[in-house]
Amino acid sequence: xxxxxxxxxxxxxxxxxxxxxxxxxxxxxxxxxxxxxxxxxxxxxxxxxxxxxxxxxxxxxxxxxxxxxxxxxxxxxxxxxxxxxxxxxxxxxxxxxxxxxxxxxxxxxxxxxxxxxxxxxxxxxxxxxxxxxxxxxxxxxxxxxxxxxxxxxxxxxxxxxxxxxxxxxxxxxxxxxxxxxxxxxxxxxxxxxx
DNA sequence: CTTGGGATGGTCT
DNA sequence: GACCATCCCAAGG
Numbered sequence: 001x002x003x004x005x006x007x008x009x010x011x012x013x014x015x016x017x018x019x020x021x022x023x024x025x026x027x028x029x030x031x032x033x034x035x036x037x038x039x040x041x042x043x044x045x046x047x048x049x050x051x052x053x054x055x056x057x058x059x060x061x062x063x064x065x066x067x068x069x070x071x072x073x074x075x076x077x078x079x080x081x082x083x084x085x086x087x088x089x090x091x092x093x094x095x096x097x098x099x100x101x102x103x104x105x106x107x108x109x110x111x112x113x114x115x116x117x118x119x120x121x122x123x124x125x126x127x128x129x130x131x132x133x134x135x136x137x138x139x140x141x142x143x144x145x146x147x148x149x150x151x152x153x154x155x156x157x158x159x160x161x162x163x164x165x166x167x168x169x170x171x172x173x174x175x176x177x178x179x180x181x182x183x184x185x186x187x188x189x190x191x192x193x194x
Numbered sequence: 195c196t197t198g199g200g201a202t203g204g205t206c207t
Numbered sequence: 208g209a210c211c212a213t214c215c216c217a218a219g220g
Contacts, residue, residue, distance in 0.1 A: 052212075131214095137213050
């Protein structure tokens with residue numbers, strides 16, 4: 001059995017997500033997203049994430065109060081929070097927070113494609129392998145992640161989950177989060193170069 | 195390489 | 208009724 005195939009068999013456990021949202025955002029870098037559609041498999045290494053908090057974070061969807069849309073950010077850690085934005089795109093988050101917090105999630109902003117590149121190209125309507133999944137909405141397009149995945153348990157689902165990835169730790173670059181205008185002092189955008 | 199405008203609709207005020 | 212945790216393309220340097 002090939003090594004990469006063994007690695008993607010097991011999803012990260014619930015306890016991985018039951019830690020501070022910022023720490024989880026950093027630890028998700030280098031991990032592997034696995035998407036199975038029928039008998040086809042897509043995978044990629046996470047290269048950019050952002051942490052979003054609760055009442056401590058004015059840029060977070062959960063800042064004001066619990067709503068139907070942000071409900072998932074208050075639910076069980078390790079589940080997916082998918083939201084619709086700009087009238088045409090979805091963004092994929094993983095619910096994560098320490099047990100004392102009420103809400104929190106990590107936005108997955110970019111992956112480096114690994115397996116299933118042809119499927120990603122098809123899903124993206126592209127012929128080139130460039131820019132396939134290097135943005136939050138490009139990523140959901142490439143992996144066919146939509147609102148139907150809202151609340152999905154990433155620790156037990158077989159069609160979409162996150163597994164171990166790179167073995168070697170990479171240097172993390174911290175920055176302000178993209179596309180927001182408040183809480184700019186929170187350097188909660190994290191990237192690695194592969 | 196950078197910049198500006200259009201697409202498009204759910205959510206919140 | 209405005210705002211968006213965005214992307215793409217065309218035009219300019």
